[in-house]
Amino acid sequence: MEHSPELTSSEVAALWGAYMQNSMSYYVVQHFSNVNEDNDLSEISQKALNNCDFVVKEVKNLFEKDNHAVPIGFTQEDINLEAQRVYSDLFALRYIKYMAAAGTAAAAALLEVLARNDVREFFSKTSQIFMELYNDSCDLLLKKGAFIRSPTIPPMEKAEYIHDTTFLSGLIGGHRPLTVIEMAHISKNTETNSIGRTFIAGFSQTANDPKVRKYMERGTEIAAKHETVFRDILIKEGVPLPSSWDSTISKSIEAPFSDKLMMFQIVSLNELSVSGYGASIGSSLRKDLSGHYTRLVAEILQYGNDGVKLMIENRWLEQPPQNVDREALRNRSN
Known part of the structure; x- marks a missing residue:
């Protein structure tokens, strides 16, 4: 068969x-x-x-x-x-x-x-x-000379093992330099927030629903704050900052996209941010970095949850396939 x-x-x-x-x-x-x-x-x-x-x-x-x-x-x-x-x-x-x-x-x-x-x-x-x-x-x-590169570091002279747990420090007092793994995550998260901030800035001036515009304005502030956190870390480390994304926004207030599409795009970017921050927490051994990511991911989760509620309120959120509701079937005659 x-x-x-x-x-x-x-x-x-x-x-x-x-x-x-x-x-x-x-x-x-x-x-x-x-x-x-x-x-x-x-x-x-x-x-x-x-x-x-x-x-x-x-x-x-x-x-x-x-x-x-x-x-x-x-x-x-x-x-x-x-x-x-x-x-x-x-x-x-x-x-x-x-x-x-x-x-x-x-x-x-x-x-x-x-x-x-x-x-x-x-x-x-x-x-x-x-x-x-x-x-x-x-x-x-x-x-076009417009590729946003990650920061560079001098070549490593020799490979060696970590000697003690001070490698994990960073909350209070001095701390060791960033590893290339930590820098890679910071650069990626800066990029994600930059594209999100630019997108949301355009959405905030073209959305039709006042609640959506307000939600987008809030998102612009969050993305800008997160981007600043990551850039400040690099500045304090004396690491060359990557170039900024092109954030040119026209004066048009005519929406090219529906409010439903704009909200879904932002919810998707929120999910990518949470995923990126989660991966960063797992790969960042300095405690101060883990603290930053934990705080920022909580803010993104709250912002994303509010976005989902707004989409449900407007019937814009499509329901994913789900398992059969056995309880509803059992209670159908009640």
């Missing part, structure tokens, strides 16, 4: 998340492509659109094959193609690079929990095409 296994919960979760993220990113990039004035960016924008379209269509096919409901996700109703530009072409390129990196990492990480051959093949292909997009984006940023 031919064995045809059903999708597991992990596979459904992976596919559902990929559909949501890529159906959203498709329309973000579509707006960027529509207002683009940089010929160098045209090919990469089209490749990003093709990648997102590939993911959405493949997930749809897999779900329909197994009789799973296809997510609502995002549609043409969530974009205004007549809207003027809000962000620069350079920011659009950096967004594509960031999106491609996130897509590559997510697809690769998910392979561990995937059993079915067709699902593994799909995510392997997804990882491959987004890695290619990431490399193309990096090459173009380097060509």
Whole structure:
């Protein structure tokens, strides 16, 4: 007999998340492509659109094959193609690079929990095409002299073991220099907050719902504060600061995206921030750094939770697939 296994919960979760993220990113990039004035960016924008379209269509096919409901996700109703530009072409390129990196990492990480051959093949292909997009984006940023590099350090003269527990100090008094691992996390978290701050600044002036605008204004303040915390750490260490992201925002108040899409984008960035801070806590041995991350992640969690409540209030938050409510079935006759 031919064995045809059903999708597991992990596979459904992976596919559902990929559909949501890529159906959203498709329309973000579509707006960027529509207002683009940089010929160098045209090919990469089209490749990003093709990648997102590939993911959405493949997930749809897999779900329909197994009789799973296809997510609502995002549609043409969530974009205004007549809207003027809000962000620069350079920011659009950096967004594509960031999106491609996130897509590559997510697809690769998910392979561990995937059993079915067709699902593994799909995510392997997804990882491959987004890695290619990431490399193309990096090459173009380097060509333009706009790639944001991490700080540099002098070459290490010799390898050695840690001698005592003072290596963990940092809360009170003197502390040892940052390791390259700690610097890498600080740089990555600075980048995440920079792109979030720029995005939210544009959203705060174009959102239609006053509550959404207020939420975005609060997010701008949080992202700026977190970015300052990370930059201050580097300054105190005497580490060269990485260049700032291009945060040019136009004066347009015409929304290119629906409030629903903007809120989902920010909730997604919140999730990436929490994930990044969690990884940083695990990799940072200096106690003062762990203290910073613990405090900041709590603030992001609260901000993200308030965003989820706002989306539910407006019926913008799509429910992920869930297990059968056995209790409701048992009580159906009561």
